[in-house]
Amino acid sequence: MTLITTLAIGVSLPAAAQWLPSEPISFDGGRVTVGGDVSATFSCSDAANASSRLCADDTGFFNYSDYHHSTLRMLRVDVAAVVKATDRFSILGEVRSEDGDLPQPYALYLRFRPWPARAFDVQVGRVPPTFGAFARRTYAADNLLIGYPLAYQYLTSLRADSLPANADELLRMRGRGWLSSFSAGNTTPAPGLPLASAFRWDTGVQLHATNQTVDASFSVTAGSLGHPLVRDDNGGKQVAARLAFHPTPGLIVGLSGSRAPYIARAAARSAGVENMNANFTQAAWGADVEYSRDYYLVRFETIVSDWRPPLLGTPRMELPLRATSALVEARYKIRPGLYAAARLDHLGFSEITGSSTRAEWDAPVSRVEVGGGYPLQRNLLLKLSFQHNTRPAGRTMDLNLAAAQVVFWF
Numbered sequence: 584m585t586l587i588t589t590l591a592i593g594v595s596l597p598a599a600a601q602w603l604p605s606e607p608i609s610f611d612g613g614r615v616t617v618g619g620d621v622s623a624t625f626s627c628s629d630a631a632n633a634s635s636r637l638c639a640d641d642t643g644f645f646n647y648s649d650y651h652h653s654t655l656r657m658l659r660v661d662v663a664a665v666v667k668a669t670d671r672f673s674i675l676g677e678v679r680s681e682d683g684d685l686p687q688p689y690a691l692y693l694r695f696r697p698w699p700a701r702a703f704d705v706q707v708g709r710v711p712p713t714f715g716a717f718a719r720r721t722y723a724a725d726n727l728l729i730g731y732p733l734a735y736q737y738l739t740s741l742r743a744d745s746l747p748a749n750a751d752e753l754l755r756m757r758g759r760g761w762l763s764s765f766s767a768g769n770t771t772p773a774p775g776l777p778l779a780s781a782f783r784w785d786t787g788v789q790l791h792a793t794n795q796t797v798d799a800s801f802s803v804t805a806g807s808l809g810h811p812l813v814r815d816d817n818g819g820k821q822v823a824a825r826l827a828f829h830p831t832p833g834l835i836v837g838l839s840g841s842r843a844p845y846i847a848r849a850a851a852r853s854a855g856v857e858n859m860n861a862n863f864t865q866a867a868w869g870a871d872v873e874y875s876r877d878y879y880l881v882r883f884e885t886i887v888s889d890w891r892p893p894l895l896g897t898p899r900m901e902l903p904l905r906a907t908s909a910l911v912e913a914r915y916k917i918r919p920g921l922y923a924a925a926r927l928d929h930l931g932f933s934e935i936t937g938s939s940t941r942a943e944w945d946a947p948v949s950r951v952e953v954g955g956g957y958p959l960q961r962n963l964l965l966k967l968s969f970q971h972n973t974r975p976a977g978r979t980m981d982l983n984l985a986a987a988q989v990v991f992w993f
C-alpha cells in the first residue's frame with residue numbers, strides 16, 4: 584500500500600516536488616556535496632493465483648535480488664555524499680535503504696589523486712564496480728526500463744556457503760536460485776548467486792585512469808563478481824579489469840575480466856576440502872557496446888561466467904559450470920522527455936549428466952521487457968514497463984509482469 588500511495592503522489596502532484604531539491608546540496612564552499620535518489624516501484628503479474636488477490640506478485644521469483652527483495656516491488660532510498668578534503672583526497676560514501684529496512688552502507692571509499700591535473704585515481708574501501716557496463720548504471724534513473732538485466736540480478740542455484748554433493752543435487756535445484764539448498768556446508772535454504780551482483784559493491788583497492796579515447800580500471804577486492812564482500816570469507820582476492828574505448832563520438836566498446844575464489848572457508852572445511860583458493864573460483868569475461876546518435880541509443884552486453892566448485896561425489900559435475908548471458912536494449916526519444924525502450928535478454932547454462940538425465944545445470948531463462956519513461960519534471964521520472972519471463976523449470980515457468988516506477992533524484 585505504501586508503494587501505491589507513493590506512486591499516486593508522484594503522478595498526481597508533480598508540482599509539489601518543486602519544493603524538493605533539484606540539485607545536489609553543497610556545504611563549506613563546495614567541499615561537501617550531498618545527493619540522493621528515491622524510487623518507488625510496483626508491479627502486478629498474471630500468476631495463476633491472481634484471482635485470489637488484488638494484484639499477484641512475482642510468483643516465479645524472476646526479479647528477486649540477493650537481498651531477498653523483488654526489484655519490481657520496492658521502495659529504495661539512496662543518500663550519497665562527497666567530502667573533498669584537499670585537491671588530492673576525497674571521501675565518498677553512500678547509504679541505501681530498501682523497503683523500509685535500516686540503511687546499509689553501499690559505498691564508502693577514499694579517493695586519492697596523486698596528480699591533481701591528471702585523470703588518475705586510487706580508490707580504497709568499498710569501491711565502484713570494475714567489471715561490466717550495466718553495473719555503472721545501477722541508479723533507477725539510469726536504467727532505461729524498470730527490470731534489471733538477468734546477468735546482474737537473476738539468482739542461479741549456486742551458493743558460496745553451500746555445496747552440491749554431486750550432479751544430481753545440483754540438477755534438483757534448477758530454477759530455484761531464490762531459495763536453493765545443498766547437503767554440504769550451510770544446509771539452510773537461501774538465495775543463490777547472480778553472475779554479477781548489481782546490489783553490492785566489493786571492498787578493496789581500485790585504480791582508474793581515463794583520457795579522451797580510453798577508460799581503464801583495475802581492482803583487487805575481497806569477494807567475487809557474484810558475491811561481493813566487506814570482509815573476506817576465504818582468504819583469496821578477486822582481480823578484475825576493464826577497458827572501455829571511445830573511438831568516435833557516441834560509440835563505446837568495453838572489455839572486462841575477473842577471477843576470484845568464491846567458496847566460503849566454512850563451506851569448504853565442512854566438505855573436507857583443502858587448498859580451496861587455488862581451484863574453486865569464479866572466472867568471468869564480458870564485452871559491451873553502446874552507440875547513440877540523434878534520437879537513438881542501442882546497447883549490447885554479454886557475460887560468460889565459469890564456476891569451479893569442488894567435486895565431492897558421484898555422479899560428478901562437468902566443470903566448469905558455465906553461464907552465458909546476452910542482452911540487447913534500445914531507446915528511442917519520441918519527443919523531448921518522452922521515450923520508448925525495449926530489452927531482449929537471455930541467460931543460458933552448460934550441461935551436466937546426472938544419474939538419470941542430462942540437462943543444463945540451471946534452468947535457462949529468457950526475458951523480454953518493453954516500456955518507456957516521461958519526466959514529470961526535470962528530476963522526477965515516471966516509467967512504465969511490461970515484462971515477459973520464461974524458463975523450463977522452477978516454481979513458475981511463464982510469467983508476465985506489468986510495472987510502474989517513479990524516480991526522484993537530486
